[in-house]
Amino acid sequence: MRTCCGCHQTKAAAELQRITLQPCGELRLDGRHKAAGRGVYLCPNAQCLQSALRHKALQRAFGVELPHSVLEEFSRRFLERLRETHVSR
Ligand SMILES: [Zn+2]
Numbered sequence: 001m002r003t004c005c006g007c008h009q010t011k012a013a014a015e016l017q018r019i020t021l022q023p024c025g026e027l028r029l030d031g032r033h034k035a036a037g038r039g040v041y042l043c044p045n046a047q048c049l050q051s052a053l054r055h056k057a058l059q060r061a062f063g064v065e066l067p068h069s070v071l072e073e074f075s076r077r078f079l080e081r082l083r084e085t086h087v088s089r
Contacts, residue, residue, distance in 0.1 A: 002041040005057035006048025016041040017078065021062045027074040029081055038062065042078070044085060049078050 002013045018030040018039045028035060040061040042048050052058060053075065059066050 004043045004048055005040050005061055006042050006051040009043070011041075011043070013041065015043070017044050017081065019058065019074075021064065025064070025066075025070065027058065027066070027070060029074075029077055031081075044082055046079060046082065049075060 001010045002016055003010050004016055013033060018033045018035075018041055020028050020030050020035040020037045020039050022028050022037075030039065033039070038061070040058060042052060053071060058071070058074075
């Protein structure tokens, strides 16, 4: 079981989006839950993303400062992923 860093509910890892921090400092959506390194989990919905961003949950979880541009880019891809997931179901 994993905890969403937006709403702090505990869910099965498969129900959550896994996010990893790449060595270059970019955030990566790890769709297959296979990327190395520390993972942070988020429910696949925009509310949990917004809540995590508001509380700087990703910065805290990874222990680094994330530039606004990285967070913006990540949000965009996260929301894109949500749309794709809806289409494929
Ligand atoms: Zn959540």
